[in-house]
């Protein structure tokens with residue numbers, strides 16, 4: 899996982915760290931991972947909102963790469979639970 903700012907580093911070492919930086923790719927991915935769109939993609943197999951959010955928030959990097967960042971943060975937040983990658 900790329901830890902490119904202080905908030906990402908804190909989030910890596912803390913459960914549900916609440917700090918974000920709007921200019922940080924990792925923070926954006928973490929925010930998406932904690933969104934209803936991501937929840938619905940993973941829990942309800944409804945990926946439309948997640949795909950839209952990732953496309954809108956990560957216009958400069960390939961979709962699969964951005965989704966992988968989001969998935970990493972989901973796994974970090976839910977490391978004690980089982981989930982299937984959308």
Ligand SMILES: [Zn+2]
Nearest residue numbers: 903906922925
């Ligand atoms: Zn960050």
